[in-house]
Amino acid sequence: MAAAPRVAITGVGAYTCAGRSASELWANAVAGRSGIRDGVGRIDGAAPGEEKENTARSTFFAAHAAREAMAGARWGTERGSGSKPDALIFATTTGRIPAWERPLVEHLRGNLAAEPFAEVFRSQPLSSALDGLKQELAFDGRTMLVSSACSAATQALALGAMWIRQGRAKRVLVVGAEVLCDLTLAGFGSLQLLAPEGARPFDRDRAGINLSEGAGAVCLEAATEETSGRALATLAGYGLSTDGYHMTSPHPEGRGSFQAMRQALRTASVRPDEISWVHAHGTGSKHNDASEGAALAHLFSEVPTAPYVSSTKRIHGHALGASGAIEAVLCVEAIRRNTILPTAGLGTPDAEIRVRHAAGPVEQPVRYILKNTLGFGGTNASLVFGAPGGER
Amino acid sequence: MIYLMGAGFATEAATDRIRMLPDFRKATRNMAMAYASLESVVASTPAEVIRETGLVFGSSHGELETTKEFLKTLAEQKVARPIYFQNSLHNSTVGFLAMKLGLTAPTITLSNGMHTAEDVFEAARTLLLDGAVDTVLATVADGVVAELRSVMEMNHGPTGMGLGEGAATLLLTTRPEKFAQPWIARFAEGFRIVRAAPSAPARCVPNADSVPDYDTNLLERLARAVNDAPSGAFFVARRDGGFSEIAWERPA
Numbered sequence: 001m002a003a004a005p006r007v008a009i010t011g012v013g014a015y016t017c018a019g020r021s022a023s024e025l026w027a028n029a030v031a032g033r034s035g036i037r038d039g040v041g042r043i044d045g046a047a048p049g050e051e052k053e054n055t056a057r058s059t060f061f062a063a064h065a066a067r068e069a070m071a072g073a074r075w076g077t078e079r080g081s082g083s084k085p086d087a088l089i090f091a092t093t094t095g096r097i098p099a100w101e102r103p104l105v106e107h108l109r110g111n112l113a114a115e116p117f118a119e120v121f122r123s124q125p126l127s128s129a130l131d132g133l134k135q136e137l138a139f140d141g142r143t144m145l146v147s148s149a150c151s152a153a154t155q156a157l158a159l160g161a162m163w164i165r166q167g168r169a170k171r172v173l174v175v176g177a178e179v180l181c182d183l184t185l186a187g188f189g190s191l192q193l194l195a196p197e198g199a200r201p202f203d204r205d206r207a208g209i210n211l212s213e214g215a216g217a218v219c220l221e222a223a224t225e226e227t228s229g230r231a232l233a234t235l236a237g238y239g240l241s242t243d244g245y246h247m248t249s250p251h252p253e254g255r256g257s258f259q260a261m262r263q264a265l266r267t268a269s270v271r272p273d274e275i276s277w278v279h280a281h282g283t284g285s286k287h288n289d290a291s292e293g294a295a296l297a298h299l300f301s302e303v304p305t306a307p308y309v310s311s312t313k314r315i316h317g318h319a320l321g322a323s324g325a326i327e328a329v330l331c332v333e334a335i336r337r338n339t340i341l342p343t344a345g346l347g348t349p350d351a352e353i354r355v356r357h358a359a360g361p362v363e364q365p366v367r368y369i370l371k372n373t374l375g376f377g378g379t380n381a382s383l384v385f386g387a388p389g390g391e392r
Numbered sequence: 393m394i395y396l397m398g399a400g401f402a403t404e405a406a407t408d409r410i411r412m413l414p415d416f417r418k419a420t421r422n423m424a425m426a427y428a429s430l431e432s433v434v435a436s437t438p439a440e441v442i443r444e445t446g447l448v449f450g451s452s453h454g455e456l457e458t459t460k461e462f463l464k465t466l467a468e469q470k471v472a473r474p475i476y477f478q479n480s481l482h483n484s485t486v487g488f489l490a491m492k493l494g495l496t497a498p499t500i501t502l503s504n505g506m507h508t509a510e511d512v513f514e515a516a517r518t519l520l521l522d523g524a525v526d527t528v529l530a531t532v533a534d535g536v537v538a539e540l541r542s543v544m545e546m547n548h549g550p551t552g553m554g555l556g557e558g559a560a561t562l563l564l565t566t567r568p569e570k571f572a573q574p575w576i577a578r579f580a581e582g583f584r585i586v587r588a589a590p591s592a593p594a595r596c597v598p599n600a601d602s603v604p605d606y607d608t609n610l611l612e613r614l615a616r617a618v619n620d621a622p623s624g625a626f627f628v629a630r631r632d633g634g635f636s637e638i639a640w641e642r643p644a
Contacts, residue, residue: 093481104460105467108539118546125452125607126482127505140632142585144511145504147454147482155500159515162522183459186466187477240498240524242447244490247478256496263524376478377487379499 004165006223008231008388011075012329013068015061016214017041018316021068025326026333029315030361032344036198041212041317042180056096056123059132061215062177065325066137069217070173074230085219086169087142089160090130091152091176093321096123098181133175142169147321149375150281151240152176153216154324157383158238160220170222176325177215184211184320191248199284199318200345201311202293202353209283212317216325218332231388233335236368237268243378249287250374254295260380261299261370268368268384272300275307275384276366277340278355279331281374282311283318284345288374293353300355307370308362309355314345324373324381331369331385338366394517394582395568395575396640398436399615402428402533402559415492420458420479422451423488425559426533433529433563434493441570443494446525447486450502450512450532452607453544454482457537485533497525506553508532509560509610510583510628510636516564517582526567532608533559556605560612574643577618583636589627618642 012022017035019025028035035041043061076082100120106112122128130145146156153176160172188194188211195208220235221227241263243256250257265272281292289311300306312330319326334340342358349357371383406428410416416424426449434442462476478484483501490499498519502511509532516528535557536544548555568575603612610628617626623641630636 093483101463105463107543108460108464109467114542114546118543121540121543122547124456125505126454126503127452127507130504143504143507144515145502146500147503148486148499148501149481149483152501159500159518162518166518166521168518182466183462183477183480186472187462187474187480190472190474190477240500242486242490242495242497242499244493244495246491247484247487259496375483376481377483377499377501378490379483379486379501 007161007164007235008221008223008227009218009233009235009332010221010227010230011069011073011219012232012332013065013217014326014329015064016316016326017043017212022329022333025316026330029312029330029341030339034198034315034344036210036314036317039194039196039210040180041210043213056099056129056132058092058094058096058129058177058179059136062133062175063136065215065217066173066175069219073219075219083171085141085171085173087163087172088134088139089144089146089156089172089174090133091146091156091321091325092126092129092178093147093149093152094179094181094184095126095129097183098179099123101182148379149377150320150323151373151375151379151381152321154373154381154383155240157218157235157324157328158240158381161235161238164220164222172220173217174220174325175215175217176322178213178319178322180211180213193285195284198345199314200347201282201284201313201343202289202350203346204348204350206284206286206289209285210313210317212319214316214319214326215322216329218325218328233332233388234386235383236386237264237270237384239263239267239382241380245378248376250291250378252291254291256378256380257292257295257372257374258298260382261295261372264370264382264384270368270384273303275368275370277307277334277369278309279327279369279371280309280311281372282313282343284313289353292372292374293355297354306356308340308358310341310343310358312341312344327371331371334369335366335385335387339363340366394520394579395565396562396577396618397565397568397571397573397575398433398563400429400431400433400561401612418475419488420455420484421535422455422533423485425535426485426489426531427492429559430529430531430561433561436573437563437571441527444497444525445495446497446519446528447489447495447499448502448512448516448528448530449486450508450608451482452503452505452508452534454503455480455484457535460537506607506631509608512611514582520564520566527565529561530564530611531561532611534606534608554605558604558606558609558612560615562611562615577640577642579638579640583638585634586637587634589635
């Protein structure tokens with residue numbers, strides 16, 4: 001039986017509160033410049049014409065990130081030009097909700113008639129955001145929309161890698177996009193999970209998360225001789241698991257997250273001691289960081305020098321279902337530049353979380369990065385990114 | 393080869409019974425319908441198999457009822473209720489079912505309008521072919537929100553579908569030998585996208601009275617088509633104008 005194709009990453013794109021491109025996001029992350037204002041990562045100050053009429057905010061973010069990634073991969077970004085992806089996997093939990101959440105209330109109060117409300121309510125299914133993106137990219141191939149809470153984009157990347165390894169697609173575009181809205185801002189507030197200022201992941205005095213909006217995009221391709229000159233990194237492994245423990249809290253010992261990381265290492269054929277850096281989910285919430293920290297301590301318990309563990313949420317915020325895609329962009333940039341990012345906002349590390357922190361950006365060879373996400377519903381997903389040319 | 397080991401559908405009576413159970417006091421309608429659809433499938437499957445079973449869940453409208461309640465309460469009472477929020481996410485049903493069934497294997501939530509159910513089958517097949525799991529529950533559910541019925545009906549008009557609610561589950565595996573019961577049907581491939589309607593005899597079970605007219609009812613229609621003929625193909629129109637087709641065969 002022929003070996004499964006390896007998965008090359010040939011393009012990345014980002015549109016966030018901390019940078020409107022992958023390189024801008026990276027530069028701000030290295031400099032520790034945060035896009036968080038008043039506790040949230042809102043993308044404002046858009047230049048005139050940036051928000052096209054009838055183009056929803058999430059679609060705009062997604063299309064911008066996707067075009068950057070596709071241009072980097074040398075894929076065609078307009079109808080009829082260049083290689084096209086065979087498949088598009090989109091990740092979101094909010095879709096186009098800002099278009100209909102307030103009109104919904106007005107309709108229920110009797111202030112908005114059924115017909116005009118029905119018009120905006122067509123945006124309710126998350127697929128309306130995907131349809132908008134397809135239209136923007138003139139894409140007509142197979143699509144899938146993942147909505148597995150904060151693990152959505154990480155799962156989307158894993159599914160894309162599986163499709164390539166199974167020979168079902170040669171090129172897969174994965175895009176995650178989220179928008180700030182009343183539902184998530186008030187909802188996370190009701191769970192007392194929001195930090196009033198910048199988040200402080202893994203800090204003793206961490207007080208919660210910074211919700212944000214934005215998009216990340218990643219081009220996956222079956223690795224060939226032709227892609228070897230274009231590959232920025234590889235998606236070497238993935239692992240998915242479930243806690244089955246609580247609707248909103250992760251398992252306190254990180255049981256599910258540990259399982260996902262171990263599976264990701266296994267599919268990548270990588271040992272824990274080969275990991276150069278862990279890009280953690282690290283939201284800055286009490287429970288998340290403790291759970292993830294426990295899982296990481298367990299995973300690297302037998303490694304003489306454990307890898308650095310960092311969260312970049314203070315820089316770009318927590319973009320929920322898109323976070324896996326945005327942070328994948330940073331992982332790829334870290335491999336390209338052989339630089340490990342520190343945890344922005346970390347002052348006094350929580351002594352109960354036994355992981356290795358970087359005091360600042362660390363320049364060193366970056367061979368493999370382990371990326372985590374933990375989501376509501378106990379949904380865990382982990383990825384292993386590798387330097388190009390170093391695959392097993 | 394992917395084997396169908398069991399299929400279940402939610403009935404109104406079963407959903408109402410489940411909603412009365414103490415464990416389901418805080419459950420949404422989607423959660424109850426989804427559980428109703430998989431109850432019998434799970435009951436006929438060894439417990440050790442279920443623990444290691446993946447779950448792919450799909451819903452076109454997601455948890456609209458609780459989202460509406462959250463936003464309404466927030467606007468009228470200036471109160472954000474955590475229980476409504478945690479149950480408003482599309483993957484709330486997955487989180488709930490994972491707790492109920494003790495699942496630790498991969499669980500995925502999908503939503504892609506009329507293509508959601510097809511995607512659920514495809515994602516389940518992807519996990520099975522990957523070897524991440526050897527058994528997957530492929531489950532869909534979509535409910536109707538009474539206060540929004542007229543608006544939902546207006547938006548469903550152009551799709552050619554009516555507005556109904558329901559849930560369905562298919563139990564899929566690559567290891568039929570792990571089960572006591574024989575396999576029902578098998579699929580050599582998944583849904584194939586074709587540009588023209590299949591020329592060979594293919595079945596498209598209409599939305600008859602026996603299949604409620606909900607967005608994700610394709611799994612239920614597929615299971616009923618499989619039950620009607622020893623082999624064949626099932627096809628469904630796509631919103632881009634093409635068709636998706638899947639072929640099956642039953643045991644000789």
